[in-house]
Amino acid sequence: MASLEKIIGLFWFRQDLRLADNPALSHACKECDLVLPVFIDDPAEQTISQVGSASRVWLHQSLEALQSSLRDKGSELFIAQGASLDVLRSLIDDSGASRVFWNRCYDPQTIARDTQIKQTLSHCQPQTFNGLLLNEPWQNLKADGTPYRVYTPYWRAASAKMDASPDIIKPIKAPKEIPTLSAKQAANLSQCVSLDELDLLPDKQWHVPLMAHWKVGEKPALTRLRQFLKKGASDYGEGRNLPAVAGTSQLSPHLHFGEISPRQVLHILADGQSLNSLPDGELIFAKEIVWREFAYSLLYHFPQMLNEPLDRRFASFPWGKNTENHLRAWQQGQTGVPIVDAGMRQLYATGWMHNRVRMIVGSYLVKNLLIPWQSGEEWFRDKLVDADIASNAMGWQWVAGCGADASPFFRVFNPVLQGEKFDKAGEYVTRWVPELAGVSAKFIHKPWELDGQARAQLDYPEPLVDLKETRVRALDAFSVIKGTK
Ligand SMILES: Cc1cc2nc3c(=O)[nH]c(=O)nc-3n(C[C@H](O)[C@H](O)[C@H](O)COP(=O)(O)OP(=O)(O)OC[C@H]3O[C@@H](n4cnc5c(N)ncnc54)[C@H](O)[C@@H]3O)c2cc1C
Known part of the structure; x- marks a missing residue:
């Protein structure tokens, strides 16, 4: 009976397939006795599920890695498929969760869907956080309150802000443990399926040689960053233009799936210095990370850019x-x-x-x-x-x-x-x-x-x-x- 009194929080994984520097997960762990970590493959979702065949293969391996990291913390990844709102409702009913947490996405379709979910699940006090970007797209605007359309002033403003408040790039540690539902409680979750049931892998085996180029997941992402910083960052200014050499970080899929956050990248890169005082190679690399932010700022303010020319x-x-x-x-x-x-x-x-x-x-x-x-x-x-x-x-x-x-x-x-x-x-x-x-x-x-x-x-x-x-x-x-x- 005692477990019935415990506060259960549902944490919804999206473009943040990691445990470290995951603000919504950390809040769920702080505010709840038990956390139900969930991933939903929603066919109507643009950011993670409605993606191409190569990304779906990556997603499969990333979820596998996440499952294993969660088990190391005494937890479990609960996977479901279907319209997000329906799945969330059913998981909430089945588990008795009274809180919901997630990190925000910024594409127009997901914003509209999440807004509706937030309203519908208001009894679970949904709390949302920024786990994808350094700054929210509405936080780095021109003096007249309009969005930047040119990168250099965008970088100047964004980097000045981060240099003035280094906490912006201070990552949060992974929760020490993530207590979750008992096996008996978990058995009640009628919506859950196995990772294989998501059918993310193709029937033909083309992905096997492709994925031999990569190590997927949170730990390999951090290792890749550290190796790059050790070997390549100082030569990045030149090396990044030479396709025959491994002169760039190849962090892009890890960043895309949120296996590593831009905060973690800049925090480790800056190592206590201000961004603008970094040596050339490192500075150019920091600027590239902020190009990604610029892309999200444009998407947020000009969502039509997905299909229509901005000019x-x-x-x-x-x-x-x-x-x-x-x-x-x-x-x-x-x-x-x-x-x-x-x-x-x-x-x-x-x-x-x-x-x-x-x-x-x-x-x-x-x-x-x-x-x-x-x-x-x-x-x-x-x-x-x-x-x-x-x-x-x-x-x-x-x-x-x-x-x-x-x-x-x-x-x-x-x-x-x-x-x-x-x-x-x-x-x-x-x-x-x-x-x-x-x-x-x-x-x-x-x-x-x-x-x-x-x-x-x-x-x-x-x-x-x-x-x-x-x-x-x-x-x-x-x-x-x-x-x-
Ligand atoms: C036509 C076109 C399509 C692109 N499509 C994508 C895409 O779907 N996904 C994607 O992540 N990048 C895309 N880019 C940007 C860029 O090519 C890749 O981010 C970069 O090649 C990834 O390799 P890397 O991780 O080694 O980059 P690095 O040079 O090591 O840079 C570090 C990180 O900074 C970010 N970054 C670097 N350059 C850019 C850029 N120009 N725009 C936005 N972010 C940047 C990425 O997150 C990257 O991982 C595209 C560029 C072009 C010209």
């Missing part, structure tokens, strides 16, 4: 017609442009692509092939393990020149020059396009210039389009909308 002129952009074959060649890494194909194949094989190459393949799709950025966004969403609703939309709008603080449309990346600058010896290209192994550095980024016999020996496609002609075509297309409002 409204682009709504009437004259995109190419009958481009299906070109889109397919791009997706499959068969465009005949080595660095583009290398990037697309890296994405397919590992679920990740180097940032510089994301910009190159994006520019090629949108400008040389005149295919709407939304098609690229959709492909990335399905194939990236770090597919993130805010960063992906911002990245694609940046590439297409129609976003906030975007690269201007007339800046058409030349993939040959980009390759020659950032992958001089063609190491990255030959890693992902082995058909080109043996081609000299002089021709590795433009094999179409090899003499006839050498070219004929290569089992590699001719370029899909002429880079110079399509650049001019892109600029002509842009001139149609340039002066419009």
Whole structure:
């Protein structure tokens, strides 16, 4: 009978699949005697469940890791599937929970759903927290109260705030223990299913080699951060542009799923110093972490950016017609442009692509092939393990020149020059396009210039389009909308 008097709190895991620096979980543990940790696979949910196939595989492994961390704390992850509100109601009824806790998400669909859930479950006093970002999107605004659309002043304001109040980046420790329901109580939870029943893994085994590139979960995320800071952060300024070297942190999927928080990253990076006094490499890295914040700020204030260009002129952009074959060649890494194909194949094989190459393949799709950025966004969403609703939309709008603080449309990346600058010896290209192994550095980024016999020996496609002609075509297309409002 005694357990009936205990306060039971339901803690809802979302984009925060970790125990450390999890404010909602910590509050649940402080305020309740027993905590019911729950993950809901809600088919109508945009942020975590309605994601692409690569992210679903990551999610499976991340939930597995979380289950194991919870068991180490004497707890259990309760998994359910269905409309979040229905599932929560049923779990509350079955468990006798009288409190509900979660960390906030910021996409328009989730905000609307959560608002409704908060109202409907008001008898459980829902409490929500910021576990995803350094600052709430409504906390870092211009002096006139409007949101930033340009990154540099956004960074200046955000970093000044964090430097003035270092507590903003002070993470919370993981709860020592997380007492949960007894086995008898847990048996009453009629909605719960096993992780396998969520069916997150594909029938075909394509994910096995892909996931061999990764170690998923909270502990590997922290290890990856520490290894990166030890080896790579000081060279990050240069290393981050070289796709052949491991010059970036590869923390993006961990950050996306909340296996590590940006607070933890900046806290460990800054190590007691102010952000703005960090040496160059570390400072640039801190700025990248804050780009992620900027993406969420844009998403919150301009939710239409998920589908529509922020620069409204682009709504009437004259995109190419009958481009299906070109889109397919791009997706499959068969465009005949080595660095583009290398990037697309890296994405397919590992679920990740180097940032510089994301910009190159994006520019090629949108400008040389005149295919709407939304098609690229959709492909990335399905194939990236770090597919993130805010960063992906911002990245694609940046590439297409129609976003906030975007690269201007007339800046058409030349993939040959980009390759020659950032992958001089063609190491990255030959890693992902082995058909080109043996081609000299002089021709590795433009094999179409090899003499006839050498070219004929290569089992590699001719370029899909002429880079110079399509650049001019892109600029002509842009001139149609340039002066419009
Ligand atoms: C077309 C396009 C699509 C993109 N889609 C995504 C996406 O779906 N998910 C995603 O996380 N990033 C996306 N990015 C941003 C960036 O490419 C990745 O965050 C980065 O390559 C991840 O590798 P990393 O963790 O090694 O980054 P690092 O260089 O080590 O940076 C550290 C962290 O900072 C953040 N970050 C770095 N650059 C950016 C950026 N430009 N915008 C937002 N956050 C950034 C990421 O969380 C990253 O993990 C996209 C960029 C482009 C151009």
